[in-house]
Amino acid sequence: MKFCNICKQQKKIIEFGKDSQKKYKISSYCKDCLRKRSKKQMQENLESRKQYGKEYREKNREYLAKQRKIKRSNLLGRKKKEKDKKNADWKTQRNLGVMLRNVHKLIKPNIILIKDYIELF
Secondary structure, rough: OOOOOOOOEEHHHHHHEEEOOOOOOEEEEEHHHHHHHHHHHHHHHHHHHHHHHHHHHOOOOOHHHHHHHHHHHHHHHHHHHHHHHEEEEEEHHHHHHHHHHHHHHHHHHHHHHHHHHHHHO
């Protein structure tokens, strides 16, 4: 059990976030209180956040375009890998089916031989 400094309640440790600067690496505030607090701060500073985002995008236009291009190429590469994997899985399944059919052909004559062998006794 741990005490939240915002809502002044004792809660389970699971209900607290991580904080690497604290001695036991657990935040002083519960997750619910932190969520409410950050939502409130975001609403209070909405205009300044929008303005900052706009300025950042204007200032870093080239860098962001480069990052979008890299992200697109990675996404296309990932899709191609997934497609190749599906094809490989399909080929593997097909090859397994062919192998099983061939094994069946090999086993069938042996079964007949065993039946003949048993009939001798």
